[in-house]
Amino acid sequence: MNIDHLKIFINLAETLNFSLTAKTLNLSQSAVSQAIKSIENELGFSLFKRTKRQVRLTKSGTLFYQRVLTILSSFDKAVCDSRDVYQREKSTLTIGTTGTSFEAHTLPLIIKDYRKQHPMIKFYLEYFSHNQLKQHLLNEECDLIFTTKDDLDDTPQIEFSQLASGYFCALVPNENPLSQQKKLKFSDFNHQNLILLNDNWCPPEQLKFQRLLQTYNTNLKATLVDNVSVANTMVEAGLGITVMPDFISFSSHQFFNTIPIDYPIQLIYGVGILSHPTSKATVDFTKWLATCKAFSY
Template structure:
């Protein structure tokens, strides 16, 4: 069995596209297609359903994917052991990020990492469903590390270290009836209409938990998928928002007001507890944790 064919299968399963998998592997699409077909012929099974516009894993493919990734991890361990002997680090790391969350200087961290380990490639992937989606991607092996926000206990399947945090603030348009208030309670917001992120995003979960704990109902008028755009909707009079302070610092025509009874927005560096971390992944974790300065904005 050709190890490359297992890598091709894993990449196509991640991307659900032969074209994107080829781009990720930096090889021709025809080579990926031929490699996957050769693996299917060798195993005597169909790994992908190609009958639809977008390919999907067959039930057999879904069953074999975790085993294939375990095998690739095991081969990676052998590779890492050889690298340890020569002290040369190569490989790749896939890092998941929350859209528009700028609390961590990711370019700076990666610059430091590249200087220390020029042989390691890093690929960034934006969260598709907020922090909840990143947790799922870590569990499935789609990504190796993630900068994500968590509320409550850390999931048992993850290791997570806090690296930055920001207080939640009320964002209202200039001229709003609450604009000059020094401190807001959730009870004062019962009749307001809110701009917020969809369920599954950490900032939304923080606010939902806070209102539920206070016994106050609220109305979410508009849901936006990018936390960086929410304050702009507030500035245009479409509602108010409870956001991490960093998400509204540069927005004009709004006021940011401290609010009581709402937890901070905390960013963690997270990895899977159940999947083996490669030497490259461990090295990047060390750089992030060494450079991070947990604290408030």
């Protein structure tokens, strides 16, 4: 049954005047009559009793009016609610990260800067391990993720955009003699307390690097932690040395020195989105990130 015809019927049931309904709805009087006739043909009974002087609802028409009024109110509310959800989806971005100190420092600046130009966009942040981040994006539970390129090499459904590149470095507490070195070799880590990320929180290249360190140095002591922030805190407390890409650590260097490691692999950091993103907001934000000054260092 035609929704517009039902709306004409509701108006006519309330005005009981064909010409007034036609004027109110900006229709011709014949269009109103045709709409009512169409409904009556579908129902198989008359909705109105008409005389030259009067139009009134039949008993069946009265009941139909009461029920259809409720249905149309629910329909209009459903349309409004659905449009609100659609608008929220268009103007909402959910970002996944592993919660590194770099991201904790940089993301607030990025989001503030972007919302100056796009004040209607709302942001939500999620913190997960690398493997969980990828799965959330593939499940469309977030819109984009910040990660390293090597973490996505086996996931063709995700498109990667580079934002920064760097190398492996060591965060060495000030009281450790290695903190005075210009560059560290693998052999320098022997007999050291090393704070490493567990497998779930490691992108492939870092996991490979950590295992090489452990294989090369049989006398080092390794402590595994769940995220970069914990590793940073332990270094600041003087509990050991940690290793990570140079662009990841953004903690205060008051308690440690950041020293390059003699290791040839370059790491690439950036943002991943689905190859066929579900929202224009995701595409626009990703393009904007490529021009963001926070990554031009």
